Amino acid sequence: MSDTANPSGSLADRISQPTPSKLDGASTTFSPSAAKSEAKEHTSWADEVASPIAGDKEKQLGGQVDGATEPLGGSQLHEATSDVIVKLSDIQGDVNSPLHSVKTFEELGMRVLDLFRLYALNFRKPSKIQERALPLLLGNPPTNMIAQSQSGTGKTAAFVITILSRLDYTKPHQPQALCLAPSRELARQIEGVIRSIGQFVEGLTIQAAVPGAVERNAKVAAMVVVGTPGTAMDLIKRRQFDTSQMKVLCLDEADNMLDQQGLGDQCMRVRQMLPTVQQVLLFSATFPDQVNGYADQFCPNANEIRLKKDQLTVKGITQMFVDCPSGEEKYDILAKLYGLMTIGSSIIFVKMRKTADQITERLQKDGHKVVAIHGAFEGGDRDAILEKFRLGEYKVLITTNVLARGIDVSSVSMVINYDIPMKGRNDSEPDAETYLHRIGRTGRFGRVGVSISFVFDRKSFQALDYIGKQYGLELLKLDQDDWDETEVTIHRVIKSSRAGTNLKA
Numbered sequence: 001m002s003d004t005a006n007p008s009g010s011l012a013d014r015i016s017q018p019t020p021s022k023l024d025g026a027s028t029t030f031s032p033s034a035a036k037s038e039a040k041e042h043t044s045w046a047d048e049v050a051s052p053i054a055g056d057k058e059k060q061l062g063g064q065v066d067g068a069t070e071p072l073g074g075s076q077l078h079e080a081t082s083d084v085i086v087k088l089s090d091i092q093g094d095v096n097s098p099l100h101s102v103k104t105f106e107e108l109g110m111r112v113l114d115l116f117r118l119y120a121l122n123f124r125k126p127s128k129i130q131e132r133a134l135p136l137l138l139g140n141p142p143t144n145m146i147a148q149s150q151s152g153t154g155k156t157a158a159f160v161i162t163i164l165s166r167l168d169y170t171k172p173h174q175p176q177a178l179c180l181a182p183s184r185e186l187a188r189q190i191e192g193v194i195r196s197i198g199q200f201v202e203g204l205t206i207q208a209a210v211p212g213a214v215e216r217n218a219k220v221a222a223m224v225v226v227g228t229p230g231t232a233m234d235l236i237k238r239r240q241f242d243t244s245q246m247k248v249l250c251l252d253e254a255d256n257m258l259d260q261q262g263l264g265d266q267c268m269r270v271r272q273m274l275p276t277v278q279q280v281l282l283f284s285a286t287f288p289d290q291v292n293g294y295a296d297q298f299c300p301n302a303n304e305i306r307l308k309k310d311q312l313t314v315k316g317i318t319q320m321f322v323d324c325p326s327g328e329e330k331y332d333i334l335a336k337l338y339g340l341m342t343i344g345s346s347i348i349f350v351k352m353r354k355t356a357d358q359i360t361e362r363l364q365k366d367g368h369k370v371v372a373i374h375g376a377f378e379g380g381d382r383d384a385i386l387e388k389f390r391l392g393e394y395k396v397l398i399t400t401n402v403l404a405r406g407i408d409v410s411s412v413s414m415v416i417n418y419d420i421p422m423k424g425r426n427d428s429e430p431d432a433e434t435y436l437h438r439i440g441r442t443g444r445f446g447r448v449g450v451s452i453s454f455v456f457d458r459k460s461f462q463a464l465d466y467i468g469k470q471y472g473l474e475l476l477k478l479d480q481d482d483w484d485e486t487e488v489t490i491h492r493v494i495k496s497s498r499a500g501t502n503l504k505a
């Protein structure tokens, strides 16, 4: 596919000439849905627990869509506006947006990019993380990088381009780069992004290292390997995967990957089996304090791009919560939301696999079309279900934290936290990072979306309140006593998000 007669081992000679594709300035309708309504008597956990939303400070989000409402955490109000047309190019022009960049891809000035056929993927300009990280990532000698940027802002392309720039293309069967992710779905998705950017690079070979992908005794024989840490480790140990010429190691969702209660140990062991690595890349939307020491150890002398705590959410996601009268009634409220869920696509997050199965079965019995994915499903089934969800054949997906991170399905307009994410022994602590990653499944790259979190008791309310305060979030309370108005409100935000699903950058 190369235009170069005698391609060498370097990427520059391997990129086929780009055909600038004409980009249309698709736009999305953005209507921050906020409503002013009177504070009202309501017996709820929100009323009973001492908190910024309790008592007379509380206002509720009702049907009046052009007012203001008091957010959880008591921070800034959502200003109501009439519908505004926001083009992605306008969003990218806003210096405060994580999608902003002053440069075009050409101005990043790297032959390696050579427009990188990103035009073919409908990318007009780099996002802030791409603009800031790529010059550092592509520099020589290779330097480690710890990079943080909000969900859906294009981190994948940044590390994929870096990986592709480091390969020796004369060795197509020699593993040279390993990219690890916490779930098979995310690993498969990254594999897909590499294939799609890599289709313009002659001679690139890619292989997945997820459960079931490599047959016993078969060799891993591709330049780029994308997988999950357990499978990668097994393959290396069984000598199916030769890591003697590995140049780049990238951990996506790095804070999760380095979490010592979880995957941290496996990742460290993999790292130790890659003695020749020249560049380690850690990417995530979140880097909580407790992983930073370990991250520095794993990725020493790194260039760092970090966000402040109050910069972690993207503006396009309207975050709401419902105060459910009881745990049992959470289901009823979920069922009521079904119609709104299918305007776009939706993901419902629960804590336990069992809950995912139970509510899937109940919703199906009630005549709703929903599907579940969780860790107990066979790998091939998981891939097939997610693919159908991506294609819109299933519009409502019920899942656990297995899909909380990284999954990029642009049509997702609603995320429901049926269970507030918790962590630690006996779920004693709110899991603020997982909350951000879950809601980040909507509002991808300038689109808008809604998240609705269910609280029903003191613990769940306090957990959400804590998460809100951690990040200075604006959490709008939905009035489940006045369902018609609540529906109008959600409908309005989702409809505007739907207008954005065809958005092209």
Ligand SMILES: Nc1ncnc2c1ncn2[C@@H]1O[C@H](COP(=O)(O)OP(=O)(O)OP(=O)(O)O)[C@@H](O)[C@H]1O
Pocket: 122, 123, 124, 125, 126, 127, 130, 149, 150, 151, 152, 153, 154, 155, 156, 157, 284, 285, 405, 406, 407, 408, 410, 440, 444, 445, 504, 505
């Ligand atoms: N420069 C760009 N212009 C337009 N769209 C882009 C650009 N870069 C990436 N995208 C698109 O934005 C979407 C989100 O990108 P990506 O999945 O890399 O986000 P992320 O930052 O890794 O998110 P998360 O933290 O959730 O993993 C993808 O669909 C991707 O194709």
